[in-house]
Amino acid sequence: MTELLRIVVWRTVAIIFLLLALIGIALPVMPTVPFLLVAAWAGGKGWPVLEQKLLAHPTYGPQIQQWRDHGVVRRTPKVITTLMMAGSWVILSFSPIALWLKFTVIGIMATILLWLWLRPEQIPAATSND
Numbered sequence: 001m002t003e004l005l006r007i008v009v010w011r012t013v014a015i016i017f018l019l020l021a022l023i024g025i026a027l028p029v030m031p032t033v034p035f036l037l038v039a040a041w042a043g044g045k046g047w048p049v050l051e052q053k054l055l056a057h058p059t060y061g062p063q064i065q066q067w068r069d070h071g072v073v074r075r076t077p078k079v080i081t082t083l084m085m086a087g088s089w090v091i092l093s094f095s096p097i098a099l100w101l102k103f104t105v106i107g108i109m110a111t112i113l114l115w116l117w118l119r120p121e122q123i124p125a126a127t128s129n130d
Contacts, residue, residue, distance in 0.1 A: 021033075
């Protein structure tokens with residue numbers, strides 16, 4: 001892959017996820033920070049200026065940096081995600097889709113929630129003074 005093509009691909013990924021994050025700011029049912037994490041990651045691969053702007057953002061920058069450094073997910077996003085998935089589960093329960101698909105989606109959501117709640121909620125004390 002040529003250098004120019006690599007940069008175009010990474011910038012395209014960054015733009016797509018940045019747009020999804022902007023939609024997430026406006027729509028309460030869509031997350032913002034996970035999309036910003038991907039946008040910053042892709043920006044780091046092909047658009048360092050965008051990555052630095054995201055990291056310097058007063059609200060989202062610290063969350064991106066805490067995720068990168070320590071895998072931290074704050075409690076509020078965990079609770080919001082859990083509530084959104086619970087709402088999705090209720091809607092899915094009443095939908096006419098196949099039972100196997102309902103169980104598959106619910107299993108995926110449960111796995112994601114388990115993983116999410118196992119993430120630390122704050123920077124570990126031993127490394128907070130770095």
